[in-house]
Amino acid sequence: MATSAFAPAKVNLTLHVTGQRADGYHLLDSLVAFADIGDQLAFEPGADLSISVGGEHAAGVPTDSRNLVWKAAEGTGWTGHVTLNKALPHGGGIGGGSSDAAAMLRQAAAQGIDIPPHLPAALGADIPVCMVAEAARMRGIGEMVDRIALPSLPALLVNPGVEVPTGSVFNAMSSRDNPGLPDQVPSFAGVEDCAAWLSDQRNDLEQPAISQSPQIGRVLEELADTRDVLLVRMSGSGSTCFALYPSMKAAHFAAYEIGAAQPDWWCCATSLS
Template sequence: MAFEHAPAKLNLALHVRGRRADGYHDLETLFAFTAFGDSLTAEPARDLSLTIEGDFAGPAGQGDDNLVLRAARLLQRETGIRTGAALHLTKRIPVAAGLGGGSADAAAALRLLAREWGVERSRADLTAMAAELGADVPACVASQTCLGTGRGEVLTPVDAGVAGMPVLIMNPRVPVPTGPVFAGWDGVDRGPLDPELHLGELRNDLEAPAVALVPAIATMIEWLAAREHCVVARMSGSGGSVFALFRSMAAASAASRAVPAEWWSAYTSMRQPGGDGGPQ
C-alpha cells in the first residue's frame, strides 16, 4: 500500500488586488503548510475508486466530482495511463474551511499516482497540471512556503520564517463557501503583499466579508490574539478557519487546552522545508 500525506494549507496573508474580467480576482497570498493534514493511500486496481473515512468524510463526498478522483483522471488523460487504483482518504481537514483540504488531497493524488504508475513527470509538470483542478492545487503540489500571485497559481518560493513554529488552528464548525465571501469583498485595493514585512503588518482582505457571514470568525481571532506569546492571529483563505502562530510549544499547547468545546481545533507545527509532515 502506497501512502501520501496531504498537508493543510494556511494563507499567512491574503491581499485582494482587484476583480478580473473572467470572474476571478487578482490575489497576492503567502502560502504555508502544516504538519497536520489528510492521508491518502493507494492499492493497485483495474479501475479507479475512492473511499473516505475520518471526521469530515461526509462533507468531503465520495462521488465522481471529488478532487482526488478528478486528479487521478486528469493524470490518466495527460499521460495515457490506463492503470487504476483503489484510493482511500482519511479526512481530518474540515471542508470549506480555508485550509485547502480538497486542494491538498488532489495534489497528494497527483504525487502518489505519478510515483505508483511510474509516470516520468517533473514537479513543474505536475504543478502545471494541477492548475486545471483549482487555484490552490499548484501550491499544494510542493506544499512549501511560497508567494502566490494571479489567482494564486503563479508561485515564487519564499522564506517566511515560520518553519517549525507551533500553530493552533480553529474553526467554528460552520462551512464558509468561497463564492459569497469573494462577492462580499468591498473592491478596495489596500496595497501589495511584501513577504519581507513582519506577518503582523500583513492582512487578509477576506476577513471582513467572511466575518459578515460568520461572526464567530472574529470572536475566534480575538480569542487567539489574547493568548500568551501569540505572534499573529488571522483568518486563513476565505474562512472560516483561523490560526495563531506562537513563540513556544508550551504557549501553543496551553492555548490548545483552553479552546472552547464548540470550536474545532488542531494543535500542530508549521511544515519544515522538504518534510513530509505527517498528521498530528
C-alpha cells in the same frame, strides 16, 4: 501494491486580493505555510476509479466525481482505489481538498504519469502551491509559486464548525484591487520577527467572511485573548483561524484553554513551515 501519502494543512499567513480578470478569476498574492498535521491517503492501482472516505471529518465528503481527488485522478488518467482519511475539516480555508488532490497528482507523477502543465491550476487556485507543500508565495490565480524560507512557526488552528462558501465571501468584498505583498519577503530571525512582519500584512477575505459568518469573529477574539499570542488571522476564505506563538508549549496551552471553553470547536496546535 498500495502506497500512502500525507496531505498537510495549508495556512494562508497573508492573502491579498489584488484584482479580478475579465473571466472572473481573482488575482491573489499570498504567503502560504504548511502544517505538520493533515489528511492521509492510500492508493491502490486498479482498473476502475473509486474513493472511500473515513476519519474524524469524513461526513459530507463526496466519494464521486465531485471530489477533487477524483478530478485529479481523472485529469491524469490514473485509476484505482483511493482511501482518504480526513483529519482536517473540509470547507475550512486550510486547503484540505486541494492538498488531497495535490497528493493525488504527486502519486500519479511518481508512477510515471505525465501531469498536464495546466491541470493543477485548472483544478483550483490552491493546488499548485499544495503541490509544493512547503512555505511559498503564490500569485496570479495561484499558478505562480515561489518557495520562501520561513522559520518554524508554532501555531494554533481553530475551526468553529461552520463552512463559508468561497464564492459568497468573494462576492461580499467591497474592494478587489488591493495592494499586494512587498516585492521582497525578508529573511526572518525567528517566529517573533516573522509575526511582527506579518502583522503589517492582511487577509482581504477576513472581513467579508465575518460578514457571512460572525462566528469567525468570535474565534479571532478568543485567539486574541490567549496568553503570549503574537498574531491572529483567518486562513483562506475561512472559517479556520490561526494564531502564532513564541513556542509550541504556548500553542498547546492556548489549545487547552480554547478547547476547554469551546469543546465543539476543532482546535489543533501545530508547527507551520
